[in-house]
Amino acid sequence: MTPDLEAVEVLLAVDELGSIGRAAERLAITQPAASARLRSMEARWGLTLVERSARGSHLTSDGRAVAGWAASVMDQVTAMNAGLQALRRDHDRDVRIAASLTIAGFLMPAWLGALRGQRPDASPQLAVVNSAEVIERLRSGTADVGFIETTDLPEDLATRRVGTDTLAVVVAPGHQWATRDSPVTDAELAAEPLVLREPGSGTRRTFDAALARMPVVALEAGSTASLIGAAQAGIGPAVVSARAVRGHLDRGELVEVETDLDLRRPLTVLWSWDRRLSVTAEVLLLIATGKT
Structure with missing residues (x-):
């Protein structure tokens, strides 16, 4: 059986203060609750730990023995609680x-x-x-x-x-798609060597799902900056987030190509x-x- 630490707290407070009422006040509980904890502990172990009288309460010889053992235990509990609180603060x-x-x-x-x-x-x-x-x-x-x-x-x-994001197909101003009036079809995209993110990226998964066929890859890169640079250098059309090329489009460094693909994707x-x-x-x- 494991001692009830809340009852032990009451016992130690009674030993120090000489009153169940004052012990309850220190522990921020009611006097009936404090008395109930002591009675439960006494019943569980078959011992009388506290003598109660109109003049106050004091520990029996058994109670003093238990209090002596309990003091060091409660010091360890206090230290453990402090450690747990510190760990939780660090975690949070x-x-x-x-x-x-x-x-x-x-x-x-x-x-x-x-x-x-x-x-x-x-x-x-x-x-x-x-x-x-x-x-x-x-x-x-x-x-x-x-x-x-x-x-x-x-x-x-x-x-x-x-949120939601949209991919854009972008080309250098000199690319043949830069001045076309009609959307680029999925068949044209599938036949054109493209500049793409690596398999496993969200950009690549979204594009592959929209295209529904294996693309021809001119270059695979793990960074958006590399894709944009490759498109500007004329290596091929790049598929990137529209957010990433907004400034390049505004400055005329790249041209967005209209397609017939749904290139929207959720952000999760x-x-x-x-x-x-x-x-x-x-x-x-x-x-x-x-x-x-």
Whole structure:
């Protein structure tokens, strides 16, 4: 049998203060509750630990023996509680984020700024990886929350939409598609060597699903900047987030090509059902979903 620590607290307070009423006041409970805890402990162990009288209460010889043992135990409990609270505070400051390229580059900075405003002691860690790697990090427990840019959502993770993005097919001003009046067809896109993200990225998954056939690849790259540079150099049409090329389009460095594909994609936050989120992670979720 394990002693009831709440009853032990009452016993020690009675020993120090000489009154069940004053012991109850110190512990912020009612006197009947304090008396009930002592009676329960005495009944459980078959001992009389406290002598009660109109002049006050004092411990019996058995009660003093128990109190002597209990003092060191309660010191250890107090130390353990302090350690647990410190661990929880550290955990609640932390959040390990895995985000795919577009979200990390164009949305995450504002979200992290808002997070800093609400939780100045937050300690976020951001890893920029493709959507497939985001999912793997969540499954392995090396990320707390993840953000991806694909319609292919895992069923074993919790998900919530945080926005929508659209891909753009862009070419250099000198490309033959730059001045055409009609949309480029899926057959033309499938036949043209393209500049694309690597398999596993949200951009590539969205484009492959929309095209519904294997594209011809002129270049695969893991960064948006590389895709944009390749398109500007005339290597081929690039498929990138429209957010990423807005400035290049405005300056005339690239031209967006109209297509007959649906290149919209959801932006989604994910986390594991099985792991408790820190307070910082929960605040970040609310910020990303527009609920704070």
